[in-house]
Amino acid sequence: MKELSELNFPDDVKYSDDHEWGKMDNGEVLIGISDYAQDQLGDIVFVELPGVGDTFEKGGEFGTVESVKAVSELFLPLGGEVVAINEELEDAPELVNTDPYAGGWMIRVKPDDPADFDQLMSKDVYVDSLKE
C-alpha cells in the first residue's frame, strides 16, 4: 500500500468520510471512490452497482466493491436517484484501481437536494482526515 504522498487527490472533486468522491456536473453528481480507498482495497475484482432509477437516502448503501479477500459497502453521501451507471466496470473493474476519478466513475445521481453536495469535504479537509 502506498504512502499518502504517493496518492492522488484532485482539487476539483469533493470527498466523503467513506472515502468516496463526488463531482457536480450539470446538476447531477458523479460518484466514485478515492485513490486512498482503491489503494487500501487492492486489486478490485467486482463492482456491484444499483439499477438506473433506484433511489437512495443520504447514507444509503448503493452497492459494493470487492477485492479478492474483502468486500466494502458503498454509501451514498447524498440522497437522490441514480440516472446512470458505469457499465464499463462490469468487464473492467480494474478501472477503479487505475483511474478512480475518471474511467472508474461508478454512478451518476440526480440529488434530492443539491445543497447536500456542499456538505462534502474539500480535498484539504479530506487529506487531513487521512493523516490521523
Place this chain on the structure above:
Amino acid sequence: MKNALGMSGLILDEPFLWERGKKGRMGMSLPKSDVPETQLSDDLVGAGPDFPDLSEVEVVRHYTHLSTWNFGVDTGMYPLGSCTMKYNPKTNERQASLPGFAQAHPLLPASLSQGVLKIMHDLQNYLSEVTGLPAVSLQPAAGAHGELTGMLLFYAWHQKNNQRRTKILIPDTAHGTNPASAALCGFQSIPVASNQAGVLAPQDVETLMDEDTAGIMVTNPNTLGLFETHIKEIADIVHAKGGLVYADGANMNAVMGIVDMAQLGVDVLHLNLHKTFSTPHGGGGPGSGPVCVTKDLEPFLPVPRVAEIKDGFELSDDFPESIGKVHAFYGNFGIQIRAYAYILSMGKDLKTASQLAVLNANYIKESLRDTYHLAYDQTCMHECVFTDKHQQEHKVSTLDIAKRLIDYGFHPPTIYFPLVVQGALMMEPTETESKEDLDRFITALKAISREAEENPELLLQAPVRTKVRRLDETAAARKPCLAG
C-alpha cells in the same frame, strides 16, 4: 536450507480428463443385460452428456498424478489453527467400508438396520458423555450445519415461550459461519468485542443483552486459543434475560475430559467430528456436526431420533415439537461411524489427547516467542496466535512467511484469522505430532525469520518447490472460469 524437509521431486503434469481419452474407450465393466431393451419416447431422450471416454489405466494415471500435487496430513505437519488436522486413523476407513454399513439403505425397516442404529445410539451417548449435555442429534452434516440447527433450536424454543427475539450476540473473534448461520434464521448479529486479555468481559455482554436478544454464540476455547474464563458469569447474564447460550465446539480438542460444557451454562453445542474426532477432511468435507443440548431443548431436536426399544433400536418421528429435518436422512453416517471407531479406540485417552494437544501448542509458543510477535502472551490452549509484526520491518508479511514454510515441507498455519489480530498466524499442531516434528517446524520458522532479515526475496518469491508458484487470484475473480 540445510537439512530442510522440502526437496525437489519429479512432478508430473496432467491434462484435463477431457483432454485425455478416445471415443469408445471404457473404464467401467458394464454389466450384461438379461432383459429386453425398451425405448423411451424421442422427446424425452437426449444425446447424453459430453463426457470423455477413458480407459481404466487413463483414469488411474490421471488421479494418481493429481494426488501427488496435494499435501495431506499423511504427508506432513498441518498446523491449521481451529481446524484440528490430527491424524486420520486407517482402521476407521476399514470400518466405514464394511459392506454391511457402506451398502445400507436408509429407509429400510428398523429390523434390517440394527447394526447402524446401535452405532448411532452409542455414539450419541459417547458425545453426551464428553460434552456433559444429555441429548444429541447426529443429523447436521457439518459444523455450520450444526450452527444452523442450533439457531433453529433457539428460534423454536423462543417461539414456544411466545417470544420473537431478533438479535444474537456474537464475539468479534467468531468464525464467519456464526453470523452467517444466525442470519439464515433471521437473527441480526450484534458484535461483542473481546477485551485486552482476548476474552469476553461480562460487563460488555451485560450492556448488550436484552429481552430482544435470543442469546449468544460463543466459541470456547475461542479462536485466539484462549479459554473464555468468564463463561459461567456470561451464561448467567444471558439466561437471566431469557436468552440461550450456543457454544461452537470447533475447539473441543483442547478440553475433552477436562471441561464439562453443561456446567458452563451451555444450552446447545455443536461438535466437528472432522476436527476433534479424527474423521478425514477430504479436501473440503464431508464433515459431520452433531448438536448436543440440554434436556430443556431436547424436544426440539431434528427427527427422526434413535430410540432404544425392547431387543434393539428404532427410528422415531414422534416428537411433535421437533424443528423438523436439516438433512434428507440421518446426517453423514459414514463419517459418524469413523468417529465411533475413534472413540472406541481411544477410550479415556481422549483426555490424554487434549492434554497433549495443549502441551504441543504451548511448546511451540514458548519456542517461538523470541522470534515472532505473540498476539497474547499467556498460556494458550490447543492453538497459539503469532503475528508478522517483527518481520514487517523487513517488508515481508504473514502471507510470505506462510508461502516460505511450504518450501520447508510444512503446510502453513491459518493466516489472517481471527480478524481481530492483524497479520494473524494461528498454529494448532494437534496431539498427533511428535516432539521431533515440532522441533523441525520450529527450526524452519526460525530459519524463515532469519531469511526475512537477511534475504527477504526468498520469502517474497516463495513457494519455489511446488507444482505451481503463487497464483493470480485477481484474474480468477475478475474473469471467472469455472468449467472447462
Place this chain on the structure above:
Amino acid sequence: MRYLPHTQADIDSMLAKIGVDSLDALFASIPEDCRRQTELNLPEAMTEWALNSHMDRLADQMAVCPESRVFVGAGSYDHYIPEVVKQLLSRAEFYTAYTPYQPEISQGTLQAIYEYQTLITRLMGLDVANASMYDGASGLAEALLMAIRVTRRKKVAVSQLIHPLYRKVVQTYFAPTNFELEELPMTAAGRTDLSGIEDLDTYAGIAVQSPNYFGCIEDLQALGNTIHSAKKTLFIVGFTEPLAYGLLKSPGSLGADVACGEGQSLGIPRSFGGPGLGVFAARKNYMRAMPGRLVGKTQDIEGKRGFVLTLSTREQHIRREKATSNICSNQGLCATAAAMYMATVGGTGIRKLAQLNHDKAAYLQKALVDAGFEIPFASPVFNEFVIKFPPGFAATYQKMLDKHIVAGLPLEKDYPELSDHYVLCVTETMDKPDMDLLVEEVAS
C-alpha cells in the same frame, strides 16, 4: 496409544521448556467450577483387533444385497461402484487434505473439483456448478433461498412430487423466515400440475423433481415454458437419480435455471443415507449469487495453468452475515468420487448404463402388469415406478421382509390417499431371476 507419539521423556522435556511442572498446570486458566468432576465414562479402549471383531458383528446385523433383495431407491440407489474409484479415493493425499486454501499445495484437489464442476455442467446442461452442498435436500432449500435473494420476491412453490423428506428439510429451513412456501398438486398421470397457479410473477421460484418421487419423468419442456412466461421466476429442477441424465435430455436444455439434487448415484456408497452429494448447477447469470465453493482456473506467476478457490467474497468467511450461505465444509471428497466415477463410466458408458437401468425397471414393471397388478400413473419412468397392490398387501410385504425381499416403499405415510401404492426401484445391480422372484412372491 499408537496415535499419541509422546514418551514420558518427551513430555518432561517439553514441560521444562514451557516452565511448568505438570500437564494439569497448563489448564490453570480454566476456573475450578468449569472442570469436570468425574473421569470420562467411556468403554475401555479397544485394540485394533477387538474393534474389527466388534464392527464385523454389527455389520452382520444389517440387511445388504446380495443376501437381501432391496427394490428401494427413494433418494438412495444401489449402483455398482468400480474398484478403481474406491482405490483412487483412498489415496491419502486426497482424503487427508484440508480445504484447498493454500492452492500451491492443493492442485490435486483443485483440479479434481474443477473437473467435477465441468462434468456436472455437461450432465445438467447448465453453465456453472459449485463444489457441492451437503445433499439433495439442503441443496434444494438453498436453491429456493437463492431464488428469493435474486428476485427479491418472498414466495416459492414446490411440487408435491418432490421427495417428502426433501420437502420437510425445505420447511425446516423456511420456518424462521417470513417467506411463503406453497405446494403444487399432481396430475392423474403422476406429474406436477402447474395449472392452478395464477400469478406466476409473484413467485421467486418454482421447483419440481425429475424423475420425481413416483419415478415419473416430468414434462420439463412444458413446465419451463409456462414458468418462463413470467419474467424473473426461476425454474428449479431437482433430482434424486442423476444417472437418468445419462439418457434423458438435460434440465438445462429444457429450460431449467437451476438444477440441484442428490449425486450419491455417481460412485458414492449408500452408507445409510450419508455422506451424500448436493449437486448444484445454474445459469451463468446466477454465478455471483450461488452458494457454495467455486474452483476457478487461472495462471501462476510463471504463466503455468493452475486452480484456486474463487469468488470467495460470496462466502461466510468474508461476507459473514451477508453471505450467500453459511456453508463451509461441504462434501469435497464425495465430489471427487463422483468425478472419478463419471471419468470411469465415460460418455459412451453412462448412456449404456442409464439405458440398462431403464430396461431393467421396464422389465419388472411389465412383469408385474402381466401378473395382474396395476400401474396407477401413466407417465414414462426411468428406474423407479409405482404399483398399486391389492388391499391387504401389507401382510404380503411383511412376509417378504422376513425373506429379506423389500418390495418397494409404501406411499401411504406421505400420500394418505394412496394406500396400497408402493414405489419400487430397479438398477443395473438387479438380476432377472431376482425380479422374477419378486413377482412370484407378490403374486402368491
